[in-house]
Amino acid sequence: MKFGVVQFPGSNCDYDCYYAIKNILKAPVEMIWHKEKEHNLKGYDCIVLPGGFSYGDYLRVGAIARYSPIMTAVIDFALKGGLVLGICNGFQVLTEAKLLPGALIRNECLHFICRQQTIRVENIDTPFTKLYQKGQVLKIPIAHGEGCYYADEETISELENHHQILFRYCDARGEITREANPNGSLSNIAGICNRERNIVGLMPHPERAMEECLASLDGRLLFESIVIQLKQRQRRKFCPET
Amino acid sequence: MKFGVVQFPGSNCDYDCYYAIKNILKAPVEMIWHKEKEHNLKGYDCIVLPGGFSYGDYLRVGAIARYSPIMTAVIDFALKGGLVLGICNGFQVLTEAKLLPGALIRNECLHFICRQQTIRVENIDTPFTKLYQKGQVLKIPIAHGEGCYYADEETISELENHHQILFRYCDARGEITREANPNGSLSNIAGICNRERNIVGLMPHPERAMEECLASLDGRLLFESIVIQLKQRQRRKFCPET
């Protein structure tokens, strides 16, 4: 089992992810530089696109990173069923690469938001959320200027119908309210997956909520869900009869 | 003696400044909300415009904050000789308000930069730099996407001729090199003052270099310079004969 964390120029949560996976999960992890065109991601089981300001967010957030040499391999990896997790700017890159539907636009409020946020777990039937409970309220920090999720009505209905909305912004009691929505996201969407459920993008930073000293441990189960999934896959590979 | 820290929507270093002044300098300080139109800043001796993403950096960095209601009072205060310090986004606001010449544009490199940076003290003949030594090399963190200082040639010469360049990006040995320039700023400019020397803007964050735990104490003398200046002023006020 091995995690890979992609580094774009301007990534700044790459080491947070690396640290969280290596030191807290104690799982194997390597950094992957965005220029590695020939990289085929062989040997990796889960690719993380971390937060940051890739390419200074020029043109649109994630737009230029999406055409980084490494992204060809990431798209290939994802379409073959590999697990891909995009956090914050990584989520923006995934929508630009059309691996996830919709787009992230400027926050409805005036500014960059950086704070603790409560989100509700909406679907646990994914490799990324299986250890959570449906309806569970998590405290996870957010830090973004462009986190307002937008898609046309049809896409939003499809996301609903296929249970692709994994996290919604909520208040402390788990209510999905207008007031609890920090950035104007449609349907309070904080995180989604693709229809095949192997690609997930979310604006909150679970890697920053994994230690006591960071005021919340609620991000841990997301990464632990992945580890359990990968261990099960591995077992199946070695004992195909089970 | 009293400091005031202005809060714009999107300011995010306001509490860093407040904390540094209150807990480290142990000087009186109050927060001032940007909407206070009627505020005349009476009783304040130094106004700090802190870092952040005021108004999401919409249109241009600092452009919309510059027309906040409080800025009328800040401009008035500054033009009457009050001490004004703009840090990072605060520097951008000061150039937009034409209290300082030039403009801050997108970094030459691709991305938002967040790291320790060495800068050289170029001029100590200001209330903000008097405790430094000329040529002293400081380690102060930077964190910005739009910190590239630009002005036309004439303005740059004027800045030189009137000794208004206070800090320049340099390497560890104090050399002003192209490589040591993190953002493409003309003449490696990291901070300047107005001709009257009571208004200062700089991109690095001295308020984040004031405690052992933050790896550098080099920002302290900037704030202590201000305190000494204000104490001298006060003394002159009470004992005008000296």
Next chain:
Amino acid sequence: MWLVKIKVRLKKGVLDAQGKTTQQALLALGFHQVKEGRIGKLIELKLDGGSREEVEKEVRDMSQKLLANPVIEDFDYEIEAREE
């Protein structure tokens, strides 16, 4: 040599927070006539060689691929021939 001006605008219905904030700032500055403000991008490219038809095809292609995101943005363009 061709000069291409590509205008990228947020689609109707997509919240334009920057445009709205700018409108509000203009109102606050006393420009009371401003009923709406929207902010888009003006991308100007210089392109070498090819016929107008070829350039037009390229411009559509690069707009769809990179310069505009069809989920949230529309684009149109003008193409002008330029002396070197």
Next chain:
Amino acid sequence: MWLVKIKVRLKKGVLDAQGKTTQQALLALGFHQVKEGRIGKLIELKLDGGSREEVEKEVRDMSQKLLANPVIEDFDYEIEAREE
């Protein structure tokens, strides 16, 4: 009702990091003809009432005050009359 289109461009000589990056991305995508890329703003405002001359005066004024920064940017504009 008037529709005003204000184009704000970085002055010649001011580094356009965004434009340069976009040009490089286009080259990397195989659009080898792109010799230069510059990115500006397209600000579209709807304005109420007044004569064309009055609107023009307002637009100059708001551009100089807020919409463009003369240290780094130039602007020009078009004004169109619109039915309500």
